[in-house]
Amino acid sequence: MNDAAFLAPMPLAVQPLTPQAFAPYGTVLAAPAGKKGRPINGGNAERFDLVGDLQLGAQGGRPMLALFRAQARRFPHEVTEMERHALGSQTFVPLGERRFVIVVAPAGEAPAPAALAAFVTDGLQGVTLAPGTWHHALLAVDAGDFVVVERAAASVDCDTCALAARVVVDWRD
Numbered sequence: 515m516n517d518a519a520f521l522a523p524m525p526l527a528v529q530p531l532t533p534q535a536f537a538p539y540g541t542v543l544a545a546p547a548g549k550k551g552r553p554i555n556g557g558n559a560e561r562f563d564l565v566g567d568l569q570l571g572a573q574g575g576r577p578m579l580a581l582f583r584a585q586a587r588r589f590p591h592e593v594t595e596m597e598r599h600a601l602g603s604q605t606f607v608p609l610g611e612r613r614f615v616i617v618v619a620p621a622g623e624a625p626a627p628a629a630l631a632a633f634v635t636d637g638l639q640g641v642t643l644a645p646g647t648w649h650h651a652l653l654a655v656d657a658g659d660f661v662v663v664e665r666a667a668a669s670v671d672c673d674t675c676a677l678a679a680r681v682v683v684d685w686r687d
């Protein structure tokens with residue numbers, strides 16, 4: 515491999531977030547397109563049950579709801595580290611209309627660069643990452659607040675891994 519090829523990062527294309535494309539990694543949090551919710555509160559609201567088991571209690575864990583006040587990231591963004599929470603899911607919901615990019619890889623062995631996938635939300639969508647899904651820490655496109663629901667326990671559940679080659683999230687606002 516010549517030097518140029520060695521140094522050139524692999525561009526990671528960013529696709530619009532859809533439930534189908536994100537299914538191997540978790541759940542997209544949004545009202546199902548074209549579907550009515552269950553009427554509640556005397557018909558003054560519709561209910562959509564999105565995730566029935568957030569998996570936050572394994573090995574003495576408990577649910578934690580946090581608020582992340584995120585700065586806007588600059589793109590293209592080089593991915594240097596991925597992480598996973600093996601014992602619980604992690605949910606990100608924007609407070610207000612606020613986009614973010616989510617870089618993921620399937621649970622299991624530390625991911626090869628080619629196994630990464632990247633999605634950008636529409637500003638209203640949230641995600642629940644399945645336990646063990648490899649992901650990059652929150653990449654806010656629009657600065658501001660996100661509600662995060664995750665498993666909390668006496669010991670931190672966060673494995674990290676470096677990538678075997680350079681990868682750049684190839685996206686511009």
Ligand SMILES: NC(=O)N[C@@H](O)C(=O)O
Pocket residue numbers: 597604649650651652
């Ligand atoms: N560090 C932290 O609490 N957040 C990460 O787990 C993340 O995925 O953003």
Ligand code: NI
Pocket residue numbers: 597599604649650651
């Ligand atoms: Ni995380």
